[in-house]
Amino acid sequence: MAEVLVLVEHTDGTPKKVSFELLTFAKRLGTPSAVVLGGPGAGAAAEKLKEYGAEKVYVGESADLVDYLVAPKAEVLAELVGKTSPAAVLVASTSESKEVAARVAVKTGSGLITDAVDVSAEGIATQNIYGGAIVVQSKVSKGTPIITVRPNSVAAEAAAGAGTVENLTVSVSDAAKGARVVEKVAEKKSGRPELTEASIVVSGGRGLGGAEHFAVVEALADELHAAVGASRAATDAGWYPHTFQVGQTGKTVSPQLYIACGISGAIQHRAGMQTSKTIVAINKDPEAPIFELADFGVVGDLFQVVPQLTEEVKKRHG
Amino acid sequence: MNIVVCVKQVPDTWAEKKLNPADKTQDRDSVDNVMNEIDEYAVEEALRIKEKLGTGEVTVLTMGPDKAVETIRKALSMGADKAVHISDPALHGTCVVQTSAVLAAALKGLEWDLVIAGSEATDSRVSVMAPLLSEQLGVPQLSLARKVTVDGGNVTVERVTEDGYDVVSAATPAIVSVVEKTNEPRYPSFKGIMAAKKKPLETKTVADLGIDAGTVGLAGATSEVVDFANRPPRSKGEIVKDEGDGGVKIATYLAGQKLI
Numbered sequence: 001m002a003e004v005l006v007l008v009e010h011t012d013g014t015p016k017k018v019s020f021e022l023l024t025f026a027k028r029l030g031t032p033s034a035v036v037l038g039g040p041g042a043g044a045a046a047e048k049l050k051e052y053g054a055e056k057v058y059v060g061e062s063a064d065l066v067d068y069l070v071a072p073k074a075e076v077l078a079e080l081v082g083k084t085s086p087a088a089v090l091v092a093s094t095s096e097s098k099e100v101a102a103r104v105a106v107k108t109g110s111g112l113i114t115d116a117v118d119v120s121a122e123g124i125a126t127q128n129i130y131g132g133a134i135v136v137q138s139k140v141s142k143g144t145p146i147i148t149v150r151p152n153s154v155a156a157e158a159a160a161g162a163g164t165v166e167n168l169t170v171s172v173s174d175a176a177k178g179a180r181v182v183e184k185v186a187e188k189k190s191g192r193p194e195l196t197e198a199s200i201v202v203s204g205g206r207g208l209g210g211a212e213h214f215a216v217v218e219a220l221a222d223e224l225h226a227a228v229g230a231s232r233a234a235t236d237a238g239w240y241p242h243t244f245q246v247g248q249t250g251k252t253v254s255p256q257l258y259i260a261c262g263i264s265g266a267i268q269h270r271a272g273m274q275t276s277k278t279i280v281a282i283n284k285d286p287e288a289p290i291f292e293l294a295d296f297g298v299v300g301d302l303f304q305v306v307p308q309l310t311e312e313v314k315k316r317h318g
Numbered sequence: 319m320n321i322v323v324c325v326k327q328v329p330d331t332w333a334e335k336k337l338n339p340a341d342k343t344q345d346r347d348s349v350d351n352v353m354n355e356i357d358e359y360a361v362e363e364a365l366r367i368k369e370k371l372g373t374g375e376v377t378v379l380t381m382g383p384d385k386a387v388e389t390i391r392k393a394l395s396m397g398a399d400k401a402v403h404i405s406d407p408a409l410h411g412t413c414v415v416q417t418s419a420v421l422a423a424a425l426k427g428l429e430w431d432l433v434i435a436g437s438e439a440t441d442s443r444v445s446v447m448a449p450l451l452s453e454q455l456g457v458p459q460l461s462l463a464r465k466v467t468v469d470g471g472n473v474t475v476e477r478v479t480e481d482g483y484d485v486v487s488a489a490t491p492a493i494v495s496v497v498e499k500t501n502e503p504r505y506p507s508f509k510g511i512m513a514a515k516k517k518p519l520e521t522k523t524v525a526d527l528g529i530d531a532g533t534v535g536l537a538g539a540t541s542e543v544v545d546f547a548n549r550p551p552r553s554k555g556e557i558v559k560d561e562g563d564g565g566v567k568i569a570t571y572l573a574g575q576k577l578i
């Protein structure tokens with residue numbers, strides 16, 4: 001069986017959940033090989049990857065891979081595609097990895113499919129387009145299928161793989177060193193689940209009225225072991241960091257449960273949460289468009305309803 | 319500094335978008351079409367850079383059907399200087415990778431220091447045009463910028479990332495894409511709208527760009543839609559008025575759904 005390359009999503013050598021999901025899809029298509037690219041130490045990811053079926057783990061460690069934007073990673077991955085002629089390359093639909101995928105597609109003369117939510121054994125990708133109104137099946141018709149897959153699209157299945165590590169010699173061309181990363185600034189970690197990976201998301205919007213009131217949303221989120229999200233109105237006002245923005249230009253989430261507090265449900269917000277399995281909305285305006293999507297909605301003051309919900313969940317969880 | 323802005327005409331944000339059952343491409347006839355929202359930010363950013371430096375020209379570049387000229391007019395009425403419209407029946411159904419090849423071919427025929435695109439189009443939502451163009455043209459990629467600073471021959475951006483932002487810097491020529499946090503786009507003035515009618519607009523075909531028509535359009539696409547289905551709209555949920563027990567009611571609903 002042909003290899004299937006999986007570009008691993010990781011933080012300093014700790015793989016993210018989506019990497020295991022990609023390996024799960026890769027098994028349907030062929031023999032999963034993980035590709036870990038990053039600065040020195042990134043290869044530590046190998047241990048965990050073999051627990052999810054990685055037969056091989058290609059490791060490319062070099063400061064150049066993190067000091068210059070995207071192009072070096074694409075160079076290494078494209079070279080590996082040339083060497084291994086994989087059945088497909090699977091990449092997470094994160095902003096950076098999508099860009100790596102795009103460059104690899106050009107370099108290898110391949111087709112690109114973005115934001116798949118399912119990939120069949122035949123390499124047919126399923127995408128939800130137009131805010132989930134249409135479900136599309138597509139396939140790559142030239143070169144190697146390069147497919148980016150949304151987090152949370154499949155339950156990661158543990159499976160023992162050989163996990164044979166193969167170290168790559170990383171030599172980045174000058175051409176790929178055009179965009180230099182001068183500084184990396186990370187928002188402080190909240191300790192909550194990651195927004196795109198969480199099975200429950202509680203989001204707050206302009207209705208919260210101020211940064212200090214996000215505590216109401218956070219309290220509910222913590223009781224539900226949920227991630228916190230925000231509308232653009234809330235991030236632009238500086239009430240919550242932009243990395244938590246849900247929507248067209250924020251993150252796309254598709255959790256089991258999405259709770260919208262004081263969010264009107266503008267089309268750009270919907271674009272990021274419309275495919276959530278269950279949607280609950282709390283809004284004082286009965287005409288708010290979010291209620292068109294909601295499976296359950298309460299017309300009321302979120303400052304009454306949300307704390308009561310938090311208390312009630314606490315009681316039920318005992 | 320000469321800047322080319324890539325703008326795309328897309329179905330109106332609120333329009334109900336559809337695919338043509340026959341060839342599975344986007345239905346552009348049943349909807350109102352507008353300039354992709356984020357591309358207004360790209361135009362605005364180009365105009366601000368030009369105004370700040372006091373020199374240079376802003377050229378609008380679009381690939382799209384004849385009616386995409388409306389989007390070009392909008393960019394010109396905002397203040398761009400001239401436009402190139404790539405329009406050819408052979409382009410119908412072109413995939414994103416081949417779109418980048420066409421735009422790159424057009425860019426090779428223009429003089430520029432900076433290309434500015436939007437981060438994402440509301441219809442395709444592929445959101446990788448900047449890296450595609452960067453790869454096609456072999457110039458640096460400065461994508462997903464929420465802030466753009468030009469300093470001589472250097473461009474520095476604040477790039478939004480999954481967990482914060484990166485400061486990224488490159489020498490020109492470079493390809494930038496902007497997110498909607500960069501600026502607040504201006505409305506075209508009456509004077510701008512009148513002036514736009516007289517600005518140079520060049521229309522090019524695939525042959526004009528030296529591209530083989532067989533490599534674009536549905537025939538040349540690197541990926542294809544095999545099938546699609548319209549998903550039934552979400553069934554209407556239960557909406558209740560808070561009578562002092564709204565929170566309890568939600569909890570009861572969630573418990574019923576086995577979500578808590």
Ligand SMILES: Cc1cc2nc3c(=O)[nH]c(=O)nc-3n(C[C@H](O)[C@H](O)[C@H](O)COP(=O)(O)OP(=O)(O)OC[C@H]3O[C@@H](n4cnc5c(N)ncnc54)[C@H](O)[C@@H]3O)c2cc1C
Pocket residue numbers: 204205206207208230231232233234245246247248249250251261262263264265266267268269272282283284285288300301302303355356498
């Ligand atoms: C190019 C572009 C990209 C965009 N991208 C995004 C994106 O990624 N994500 C995004 O979210 N938006 C995005 N937007 C913005 C979007 O159009 C809306 O402006 C935004 O989503 C509104 O946020 P909101 O619902 O919090 O605020 P509003 O629309 O102001 O709604 C606030 C709601 O809170 C309710 N409310 C007020 N007080 C209370 C209370 N005490 N109790 C209960 N309810 C209350 C009100 O009834 C109202 O419905 C984008 C816009 C553009 C142009």
Ligand SMILES: Nc1ncnc2c1ncn2[C@@H]1O[C@H](COP(=O)(O)O)[C@@H](O)[C@H]1O
Pocket residue numbers: 324325326354356357360379380381382414417421434435436437438439440442443444445446447448
């Ligand atoms: N046909 C096109 N003509 C000109 N620019 C385009 C075209 N398609 C995409 N773009 C640019 O690429 C950006 C991202 O679009 P997309 O990759 O389709 O999400 C847009 O905001 C435009 O700036």
